[in-house]
Amino acid sequence: MKGQGDRVHGVVYSVLRDSYAVRTTDGVVSCKARGRFRVSGMSPVTGDRVVIEDGCITEILVRSSFLPRPPVACFDRMALIIASADPAPSTLVIDKLLAVAETINVTPILVFNKTDIASVRELRAIYSSAGFTTFETDALHGTGTGALKEELKGHFTVFIGNSGVGKSSILNSLDAKLSLKTGEISKKLGRGRHTTRTCEIIELENETLIADTPGFAAVDIAEYAILYPGDLCQGFREFAQYASLCRFRTSCSHTCEKGCAVIDAVKKGLISESRYKNYVAMYESVKNNRPWNVKGGKQ
Numbered sequence: 001m002k003g004q005g006d007r008v009h010g011v012v013y014s015v016l017r018d019s020y021a022v023r024t025t026d027g028v029v030s031c032k033a034r035g036r037f038r039v040s041g042m043s044p045v046t047g048d049r050v051v052i053e054d055g056c057i058t059e060i061l062v063r064s065s066f067l068p069r070p071p072v073a074c075f076d077r078m079a080l081i082i083a084s085a086d087p088a089p090s091t092l093v094i095d096k097l098l099a100v101a102e103t104i105n106v107t108p109i110l111v112f113n114k115t116d117i118a119s120v121r122e123l124r125a126i127y128s129s130a131g132f133t134t135f136e137t138d139a140l141h142g143t144g145t146g147a148l149k150e151e152l153k154g155h156f157t158v159f160i161g162n163s164g165v166g167k168s169s170i171l172n173s174l175d176a177k178l179s180l181k182t183g184e185i186s187k188k189l190g191r192g193r194h195t196t197r198t199c200e201i202i203e204l205e206n207e208t209l210i211a212d213t214p215g216f217a218a219v220d221i222a223e224y225a226i227l228y229p230g231d232l233c234q235g236f237r238e239f240a241q242y243a244s245l246c247r248f249r250t251s252c253s254h255t256c257e258k259g260c261a262v263i264d265a266v267k268k269g270l271i272s273e274s275r276y277k278n279y280v281a282m283y284e285s286v287k288n289n290r291p292w293n294v295k296g297g298k299q
Contacts, residue, residue, distance in 0.1 A: 072158055081167050
Protein backbone atom coordinates (compact mmCIF):
# COMPACT_ATOMS: atom_id res chain seq x y z
CA MET A 1 0.00 0.00 0.00
CA LYS A 2 1.03 3.56 -0.57
CA GLY A 3 1.37 6.26 2.05
CA GLN A 4 -1.32 7.49 4.41
CA GLY A 5 -4.12 9.31 2.59
CA ASP A 6 -3.23 8.05 -0.91
CA ARG A 7 -5.99 6.83 -3.23
CA VAL A 8 -5.41 3.24 -4.28
CA HIS A 9 -7.43 1.45 -6.96
CA GLY A 10 -8.23 -2.24 -6.70
CA VAL A 11 -10.73 -5.03 -7.40
CA VAL A 12 -12.82 -6.74 -4.70
CA TYR A 13 -11.89 -10.43 -4.78
CA SER A 14 -14.11 -11.63 -1.94
CA VAL A 15 -16.49 -10.37 0.72
CA LEU A 16 -16.91 -11.85 4.20
CA ARG A 17 -19.47 -9.97 6.26
CA ASP A 18 -18.06 -6.44 6.44
CA SER A 19 -14.50 -7.35 5.43
CA TYR A 20 -13.32 -6.96 1.83
CA ALA A 21 -10.30 -8.62 0.22
CA VAL A 22 -9.15 -6.20 -2.49
CA ARG A 23 -6.49 -6.94 -5.11
CA THR A 24 -4.25 -3.92 -5.72
CA THR A 25 -0.95 -3.49 -7.52
CA ASP A 26 0.72 -4.10 -4.16
CA GLY A 27 -1.13 -7.37 -3.51
CA VAL A 28 -4.34 -8.32 -1.72
CA VAL A 29 -5.34 -6.11 1.20
CA SER A 30 -8.14 -6.48 3.73
CA CYS A 31 -10.25 -3.41 4.35
CA LYS A 32 -13.63 -2.11 5.46
CA ALA A 33 -16.12 0.05 3.58
CA ARG A 34 -17.30 3.50 4.57
CA GLY A 35 -20.64 3.53 6.35
CA ARG A 36 -22.22 5.72 3.69
CA PHE A 37 -22.53 2.72 1.38
CA ARG A 38 -25.04 1.09 3.74
CA VAL A 39 -27.03 4.32 3.80
CA SER A 40 -27.10 4.53 -0.01
CA GLY A 41 -28.11 0.87 -0.33
CA MET A 42 -25.18 0.09 -2.65
CA SER A 43 -22.34 -1.80 -0.98
CA PRO A 44 -19.19 -3.16 -2.64
CA VAL A 45 -19.49 -6.68 -4.04
CA THR A 46 -17.09 -9.21 -5.52
CA GLY A 47 -15.74 -7.90 -8.82
CA ASP A 48 -16.26 -4.22 -8.04
CA ARG A 49 -13.51 -1.80 -9.02
CA VAL A 50 -13.00 0.38 -5.98
CA VAL A 51 -10.92 3.18 -4.50
CA ILE A 52 -9.25 2.72 -1.10
CA GLU A 53 -8.21 5.56 1.17
CA ASP A 54 -6.75 5.12 4.67
CA GLY A 55 -7.63 1.42 4.68
CA CYS A 56 -11.30 1.93 3.72
CA ILE A 57 -13.20 1.59 0.48
CA THR A 58 -14.42 5.10 -0.29
CA GLU A 59 -15.68 4.77 -3.86
CA ILE A 60 -17.22 2.15 -6.15
CA LEU A 61 -16.42 2.80 -9.81
CA VAL A 62 -19.03 2.38 -12.55
CA ARG A 63 -20.17 -1.22 -12.93
CA SER A 64 -20.12 -2.69 -16.44
CA SER A 65 -22.36 -5.55 -15.29
CA PHE A 66 -24.06 -6.69 -12.11
CA LEU A 67 -25.70 -9.85 -10.81
CA PRO A 68 -27.57 -9.52 -7.50
CA ARG A 69 -27.58 -13.23 -6.66
CA PRO A 70 -24.89 -13.94 -5.78
CA PRO A 71 -23.67 -10.33 -5.71
CA VAL A 72 -20.93 -9.98 -8.34
CA ALA A 73 -20.02 -7.15 -10.71
CA CYS A 74 -17.93 -6.14 -13.73
CA PHE A 75 -17.74 -9.59 -15.38
CA ASP A 76 -18.01 -10.08 -19.15
CA ARG A 77 -18.85 -13.80 -19.35
CA MET A 78 -21.34 -16.07 -17.61
CA ALA A 79 -20.60 -19.81 -17.76
CA LEU A 80 -23.67 -21.94 -17.08
CA ILE A 81 -22.51 -25.29 -15.70
CA ILE A 82 -25.00 -28.07 -16.42
CA ALA A 83 -24.61 -31.70 -15.35
CA SER A 84 -25.69 -34.46 -17.72
CA ALA A 85 -27.19 -36.20 -14.66
CA ASP A 86 -27.00 -36.11 -10.86
CA PRO A 87 -28.59 -33.55 -10.80
CA ALA A 88 -30.70 -33.88 -13.92
CA PRO A 89 -30.55 -30.89 -16.26
CA SER A 90 -33.50 -28.49 -16.44
CA THR A 91 -33.99 -26.57 -19.68
CA LEU A 92 -36.17 -24.06 -17.79
CA VAL A 93 -33.29 -23.22 -15.43
CA ILE A 94 -30.91 -22.99 -18.40
CA ASP A 95 -33.23 -20.69 -20.34
CA LYS A 96 -33.89 -18.45 -17.34
CA LEU A 97 -30.17 -17.91 -16.80
CA LEU A 98 -29.53 -17.39 -20.50
CA ALA A 99 -32.25 -14.73 -20.55
CA VAL A 100 -30.58 -13.02 -17.58
CA ALA A 101 -27.17 -13.06 -19.32
CA GLU A 102 -28.62 -11.65 -22.53
CA THR A 103 -30.53 -8.97 -20.60
CA ILE A 104 -27.45 -7.70 -18.73
CA ASN A 105 -25.34 -7.87 -21.92
CA VAL A 106 -22.74 -10.45 -20.90
CA THR A 107 -21.70 -13.38 -23.09
CA PRO A 108 -23.19 -16.71 -21.96
CA ILE A 109 -21.32 -19.99 -22.32
CA LEU A 110 -22.87 -23.40 -21.70
CA VAL A 111 -20.70 -26.11 -20.15
CA PHE A 112 -22.23 -29.58 -20.08
CA ASN A 113 -20.33 -31.50 -17.40
CA LYS A 114 -20.33 -35.13 -16.21
CA THR A 115 -20.48 -36.39 -19.79
CA ASP A 116 -19.08 -39.70 -18.56
CA ILE A 117 -22.45 -40.38 -16.90
CA ALA A 118 -24.89 -39.60 -19.71
CA SER A 119 -24.98 -38.16 -23.22
CA VAL A 120 -25.86 -34.49 -23.70
CA ARG A 121 -25.77 -34.59 -27.50
CA GLU A 122 -29.43 -33.68 -28.03
CA LEU A 123 -29.45 -31.06 -25.28
CA ARG A 124 -26.25 -29.47 -26.54
CA ALA A 125 -27.65 -29.40 -30.10
CA ILE A 126 -30.61 -27.27 -28.94
CA TYR A 127 -28.32 -24.51 -27.70
CA SER A 128 -25.63 -24.79 -30.34
CA SER A 129 -28.26 -24.38 -33.06
CA ALA A 130 -29.58 -21.31 -31.22
CA GLY A 131 -26.15 -19.72 -31.55
CA PHE A 132 -24.63 -20.32 -28.12
CA THR A 133 -21.05 -21.42 -27.46
CA THR A 134 -21.15 -24.85 -25.81
CA PHE A 135 -18.66 -27.28 -24.31
CA GLU A 136 -18.74 -30.86 -23.05
CA THR A 137 -16.54 -31.71 -20.08
CA ASP A 138 -15.81 -34.61 -17.80
CA ALA A 139 -14.04 -32.69 -15.06
CA LEU A 140 -13.42 -35.80 -12.99
CA HIS A 141 -11.13 -37.16 -15.70
CA GLY A 142 -10.04 -33.80 -17.16
CA THR A 143 -11.76 -34.29 -20.51
CA GLY A 144 -12.80 -31.19 -22.46
CA THR A 145 -11.51 -28.66 -19.96
CA GLY A 146 -8.55 -27.70 -22.15
CA ALA A 147 -10.83 -26.18 -24.80
CA LEU A 148 -12.87 -24.46 -22.09
CA LYS A 149 -9.72 -22.97 -20.55
CA GLU A 150 -8.77 -21.51 -23.92
CA GLU A 151 -12.23 -19.95 -24.27
CA LEU A 152 -12.02 -18.34 -20.82
CA LYS A 153 -8.52 -16.91 -21.38
CA GLY A 154 -8.28 -13.20 -20.62
CA HIS A 155 -11.91 -12.87 -19.50
CA PHE A 156 -13.68 -12.42 -16.16
CA THR A 157 -16.27 -15.21 -16.06
CA VAL A 158 -18.92 -16.02 -13.48
CA PHE A 159 -19.47 -19.76 -12.95
CA ILE A 160 -23.12 -20.41 -12.12
CA GLY A 161 -25.24 -23.53 -11.82
CA ASN A 162 -27.21 -25.90 -9.63
CA SER A 163 -25.56 -27.45 -6.60
CA GLY A 164 -23.67 -30.59 -7.53
CA VAL A 165 -23.11 -29.85 -11.23
CA GLY A 166 -19.33 -29.79 -10.72
CA LYS A 167 -18.28 -26.13 -10.76
CA SER A 168 -15.46 -26.72 -8.27
CA SER A 169 -14.38 -29.91 -10.07
CA ILE A 170 -14.09 -28.01 -13.34
CA LEU A 171 -12.01 -25.30 -11.65
CA ASN A 172 -9.73 -27.96 -10.15
CA SER A 173 -9.32 -29.43 -13.63
CA LEU A 174 -8.49 -25.99 -15.07
CA ASP A 175 -5.81 -25.47 -12.41
CA ALA A 176 -4.71 -28.43 -10.28
CA LYS A 177 -3.13 -26.08 -7.72
CA LEU A 178 -6.57 -24.89 -6.60
CA SER A 179 -7.63 -28.10 -4.80
CA LEU A 180 -11.12 -26.70 -4.19
CA LYS A 181 -13.45 -28.74 -2.03
CA THR A 182 -16.05 -30.69 -3.98
CA GLY A 183 -19.31 -32.15 -2.77
CA GLU A 184 -21.37 -35.27 -3.28
CA ILE A 185 -24.97 -35.53 -4.44
CA SER A 186 -27.52 -35.83 -1.67
CA LYS A 187 -29.42 -39.03 -2.50
CA LYS A 188 -32.38 -37.91 -0.39
CA LEU A 189 -32.79 -34.51 -2.05
CA GLY A 190 -31.37 -35.37 -5.47
CA ARG A 191 -29.13 -32.34 -5.56
CA GLY A 192 -25.60 -31.39 -4.63
CA ARG A 193 -24.33 -30.30 -1.27
CA HIS A 194 -23.20 -26.68 -1.18
CA THR A 195 -19.40 -26.60 -1.07
CA THR A 196 -18.85 -22.99 -2.18
CA ARG A 197 -20.18 -20.68 0.53
CA THR A 198 -19.17 -17.28 -0.81
CA CYS A 199 -18.62 -15.64 -4.18
CA GLU A 200 -14.90 -15.14 -4.70
CA ILE A 201 -12.57 -14.46 -7.61
CA ILE A 202 -10.05 -17.13 -8.55
CA GLU A 203 -7.05 -16.24 -10.71
CA LEU A 204 -5.91 -18.55 -13.46
CA GLU A 205 -3.00 -17.88 -15.81
CA ASN A 206 -3.14 -15.47 -18.76
CA GLU A 207 -5.12 -12.84 -16.84
CA THR A 208 -8.09 -15.17 -16.56
CA LEU A 209 -10.49 -14.53 -13.68
CA ILE A 210 -13.29 -16.82 -12.49
CA ALA A 211 -15.95 -15.93 -9.93
CA ASP A 212 -16.91 -19.18 -8.23
CA THR A 213 -20.44 -18.94 -6.85
CA PRO A 214 -22.56 -21.01 -4.45
CA GLY A 215 -24.88 -23.51 -6.11
CA PHE A 216 -28.64 -23.25 -5.95
CA ALA A 217 -31.64 -25.59 -5.97
CA ALA A 218 -34.00 -23.42 -8.06
CA VAL A 219 -34.01 -20.18 -10.04
CA ASP A 220 -36.47 -17.35 -9.51
CA ILE A 221 -35.65 -15.01 -12.37
CA ALA A 222 -36.93 -11.99 -10.41
CA GLU A 223 -33.97 -12.42 -8.03
CA TYR A 224 -31.50 -12.03 -10.90
CA ALA A 225 -32.91 -9.36 -13.21
CA ILE A 226 -35.98 -7.20 -13.78
CA LEU A 227 -37.62 -8.40 -16.98
CA TYR A 228 -40.58 -6.78 -18.69
CA PRO A 229 -42.85 -8.62 -21.14
CA GLY A 230 -41.67 -6.56 -24.09
CA ASP A 231 -38.02 -7.30 -23.28
CA LEU A 232 -38.20 -11.05 -22.73
CA CYS A 233 -37.86 -11.90 -26.42
CA GLN A 234 -34.36 -10.36 -26.30
CA GLY A 235 -33.36 -13.22 -24.00
CA PHE A 236 -34.13 -15.72 -26.78
CA ARG A 237 -31.71 -14.71 -29.52
CA GLU A 238 -32.96 -17.16 -32.14
CA PHE A 239 -36.40 -15.50 -32.03
CA ALA A 240 -35.06 -12.20 -33.42
CA GLN A 241 -35.12 -12.96 -37.15
CA TYR A 242 -38.70 -14.20 -36.90
CA ALA A 243 -40.05 -11.62 -34.41
CA SER A 244 -39.35 -8.86 -36.94
CA LEU A 245 -41.77 -10.58 -39.33
CA CYS A 246 -44.66 -10.82 -36.88
CA ARG A 247 -47.97 -9.31 -37.89
CA PHE A 248 -48.04 -7.15 -34.78
CA ARG A 249 -44.29 -6.53 -34.64
CA THR A 250 -43.20 -5.13 -31.25
CA SER A 251 -46.64 -5.55 -29.67
CA CYS A 252 -46.70 -9.29 -30.34
CA SER A 253 -46.21 -11.44 -27.24
CA HIS A 254 -45.29 -14.48 -29.39
CA THR A 255 -47.51 -16.66 -27.21
CA CYS A 256 -50.91 -16.90 -28.93
CA GLU A 257 -51.32 -14.34 -31.71
CA LYS A 258 -52.50 -15.37 -35.17
CA GLY A 259 -49.88 -14.55 -37.76
CA CYS A 260 -46.99 -14.73 -35.27
CA ALA A 261 -43.85 -15.64 -37.20
CA VAL A 262 -42.18 -16.99 -34.05
CA ILE A 263 -45.00 -19.48 -33.44
CA ASP A 264 -44.87 -20.44 -37.12
CA ALA A 265 -41.10 -21.03 -36.84
CA VAL A 266 -41.69 -23.36 -33.87
CA LYS A 267 -44.25 -25.34 -35.86
CA LYS A 268 -41.74 -25.67 -38.71
CA GLY A 269 -39.02 -26.89 -36.34
CA LEU A 270 -36.88 -23.79 -36.87
CA ILE A 271 -37.03 -22.93 -33.15
CA SER A 272 -36.65 -25.55 -30.43
CA GLU A 273 -39.98 -26.53 -28.92
CA SER A 274 -38.47 -26.75 -25.42
CA ARG A 275 -37.00 -23.26 -25.74
CA TYR A 276 -40.35 -21.91 -26.89
CA LYS A 277 -42.30 -23.62 -24.09
CA ASN A 278 -39.89 -22.14 -21.55
CA TYR A 279 -40.32 -18.70 -23.15
CA VAL A 280 -44.10 -18.97 -22.74
CA ALA A 281 -43.73 -20.08 -19.10
CA MET A 282 -41.38 -17.18 -18.39
CA TYR A 283 -43.66 -14.74 -20.20
CA GLU A 284 -46.50 -15.74 -17.88
CA SER A 285 -44.33 -14.92 -14.87
CA VAL A 286 -43.35 -11.44 -16.13
CA LYS A 287 -46.36 -10.36 -18.20
CA ASN A 288 -47.72 -8.12 -15.43
CA ASN A 289 -44.38 -6.43 -14.73
CA ARG A 290 -44.52 -2.70 -15.32
CA PRO A 291 -42.00 -0.01 -14.28
CA TRP A 292 -44.45 1.40 -11.74
CA ASN A 293 -45.22 -1.90 -9.99
CA VAL A 294 -41.75 -3.49 -9.89
CA LYS A 295 -39.38 -2.46 -7.09
CA GLY A 296 -36.24 -0.99 -8.66
CA GLY A 297 -37.94 -0.76 -12.07
CA LYS A 298 -37.20 1.75 -14.79
CA GLN A 299 -38.13 5.31 -14.01
